[in-house]
Amino acid sequence: MAKINTHYQKLQAGYLFPEIGKRVRAYAAAHPATRIIRLGIGDVVLPLPAPIVDAIKTAADEMARKETFRGYGPEQGYEFLLDAIAANYRSQGAQVSPDEIFVSDGAKCDTANMQEIFSLDSVVAVTDPVYPVYVDTNVMAGRTGPADSDGRYQRLVYLPTTAANDFDPPLPDGRADLVYLCSPNNPTGAVMSRASLARWVAWAKQHEAIILFDAAYEAFVREPGLPRSIFEIPGAREVALEFRSFSKTAGFTGTRCAFTVIPKELKARDDSGAWVALHGLWNRRHTTKFNGVSYPIQRAAAAVFSPEGAAGAHANIDYTMENARLIREGLARAGYRVFGGVNAPYIWMQVPASMTSWQYFDRLLAEANVVGTPGSGFGSCGEGYFRLSAFGFRENVEEAVERIRTKLPA
Ligand code: MLT
16 A cells, blocks of 8 residues: 655645745736736746857757767766866855765755755754745655644744844754755845854854755845855865855756755764765765756856856846845835845845735735735744845836835835
8 A cells, every 4th residue: 555755744835936826826817907026936037148048059059969969967067067166166265176066957956855865863953934945845854743833843943033133043042953044045135144154163063063055145145245155164164065056146047057065074973973974975865866967058057157157147136136226225115124135136024013924915916916925934933024036127126116115005
């Protein structure tokens, strides 16, 4: 008799973004004449820069010729891309060697899958609010008990990250073996300072814990002096791994390419108490379950680091961050308390006290025809907040802000 993985039955609602999509589709079907502006999921809208598209075309032509055709590539990624990534780290003040990098088709998958190489009895800590993938995948794996009425799972350690602590994740009170940190943060838009990261690295060392550092939005850091990689912090290579992505950095959400860095020094204990390098475990997992990103897409990713490709990617980021400024300042003028949007493409706003964040979602959709993401979808500390994404066309962003200001001021 086939039986299911009953841990899946503990999961609360459907995954957040498909759930929002379902509600928006239902509203659109009932109001076909309405022009809905979508600032919910953080999905890029600008076309790929020309040098990046040219790299795909050239690589596709290579695949059409006997002399240059390629079959399976190295599962970890082609050397030309690994070298370009390592050089980029060096330029940011972090030491990463090419053979510590694992190219993949998405940071979502990597953040979801990384937990597989850790013991099932690991105690996992997450910030609250949090990117839901970290939580749901640990629930699926069986590392948690059921959820309580606030949607919080037993055995998970939640670190409230709110306006009260300037969205700086507090260290856990008790035991935590694995900690997911995301900076610049999705959803709050906050960036962890060097001092904050250094505090976490020291804590992880002291507790033999591992930091799973999600830097998918590092390219949006604008203010000088803020860290883009945890590997800028001395000692981090012994306690942290890092996820990065081309999705938001260079418009690859539909193209798919990302990577994870696992330093050779990074170790955790086995059942006998012996230290084991995580690099070897992830390499074993990656080579067993993944056959690499396609050659043309890896060429496209490498082109992101060329002077012309980087200029195109930066121009798109500038455009998005100008959107972020317009949203942030427009909402503040409409009376909202707003956070983020300075070093991240997300604006985290407080909803009027009379409403829950889902109620605000419904009203914003019905009255302003604007879609955002309810804060409670990211955790119980997200209740009372709402996330707007700055990815969008300028005219839509401007119109969305104007609609919110006139139809639903704070
Ligand atoms: C988001 O809107 O939070 C992101 O687009 C989700 C993701 O990158 O998977």
